[in-house]
Amino acid sequence: MAVERVLSGMRPTGNLHLGHYHGVLKNWLKLQHEQECLFFVADWHALTTHYDTPHVIEENVWEMVIDWLAAGVDPASATIFIQSRVPEHAELHTLLSMITPLGWLERVPTYKDQQEKLSSKDLSTYGFLGYPLLQSADILIYRATQVPVGEDQVPHIEFTREIARRFNHIYGREPGYEEKAEAAIKKLGGKRGMLYDELRTRYQESGDEEALLSAQAMIEEHQGLSLGDRERLLGYLEGGGKMILVEPEAKLTPASRMPGLDGQKMSKSYNNTISLREDPDTISKKIRTMPTDPARVRRTDPGEPTKCPVYQLHEVYSDDNTRDWVQQGCRGASIGCIECKQPVIDAVLVELKPIQERAAEYAADPTLVKNIVADGCEKARKMARETMRDVREAMGLGYN
Ligand code: TRP
Ligand code: SF4
Secondary structure (H helix, E strand, O other): OOOOEEEEEEOOOOOOEHHHHHHHHHHHHHHHHHOEEEEEEOHHHHHHHHOOOHHHHHHHHHHHHHHHHHHOOOOOOEEEEEHHHOOHHHHHHHHHHOOOOHHHHHHOHHHHHHHHHOOOOOOOOHHHHOHHHHHHHHHHOOOOOEEEEOHHHHHHHHHHHHHHHHHHHHHOOOOOHHHHHHHHHHHOOHHHHHHHHHHHHHHHHHOOHHHHHHHHHHHHHOOOOOHHHHHHHHHHHOOOOOOOOOOOEEEEOOOOOOEOOOOOEOOHHHOOOOEOOOOHHHHHHHHHOOOOOOOOOOOOOOOOHHHOHHHHHHHHHOOHHHHHHHHHHHHOOOOOHHHHHHHHHHHHHHHHHHHHHHHHHHHOOHHHHHHHHHHHHHHHHHHHHHHHHHHHHHOOOOOO
């Protein structure tokens, strides 16, 4: 099986909160032990929407790295870096822009959606229109195969695949590629040539992996093919010519909708978050003042957990026993809401304690954090340079 390379990024626009932890970071922590992983701070992407508040970015880059490390992202397993420290991303973005139809960018659903949602900002900029293409450059420059993202980012990954395909289509072929491949098929001989055609069609039309494998085996075994023809026939099986850029796949984060303090999804824009480094007293207070089932006005009024945001947190944090205790106690008015909230408070504090301790250690040692990132940037840059060499050459910029 092909080796996977995982890449994901986050925009440094604010504190990380429990929504990020349950929705994204826990997934990263798991992946870093299973596959080669690269995680980066997308500071240029943050500028597309925060170009007029540069201090937001400055304040949040290192804080975000500290949050990652504190949550358990392990620099020994994953490469952690900052986008703007690998300027090759910008070079690839420029080169890809040469082949990117404007209509493709205008049609990405997040373009109009976000412009409408963030209507207080002027997002009719070149940078904002190019957001998905910059993201494509981030991904393609590492030849990443898997991109863990939320549902909202799927169109960007789809867009990236289309860009990679277009690039390979335009630049991955030698002149006369198709004719040369067809001539090579003739050299296989009548029967084998027909079999090749049939297997190639089966693979290309229905993704039949077995057909691909048999065709590859047939070519490997066939004596008397020149090296060039062998390469051509292998490449032609899978579609175009040379694969210079790799089409990535979106790896959807397992649906985990972390409820916020008001029962809506936890999100900075709803002002319903608990941040990873919030102090314990504030956390307790925030949960103690959470709204509950509005029908429970007095302590003696029975309530309904399914109508209560606190119960949603029990679903994240409590075991069956505690949930039974809540259901019976709430419906029978035998427990009070403050009492009901205590196990949630305890669980959040227990979860955050080791994270906050580690965060304090990293925050006290900025040199360590900077060294981790410098290391990561260097590793990332090495990979990025390799891809850029191929891209430049393919685009006629390989002269020296
Ligand atoms: N657009 C992503 C987000 O808002 C952040 C991002 C930038 C990203 N570049 C990326 C994610 C590359 C994955 C891969 O969440
Ligand atoms: Fe919500 Fe618990 Fe109060 Fe019931 S007892 S309304 S579940 S906080």
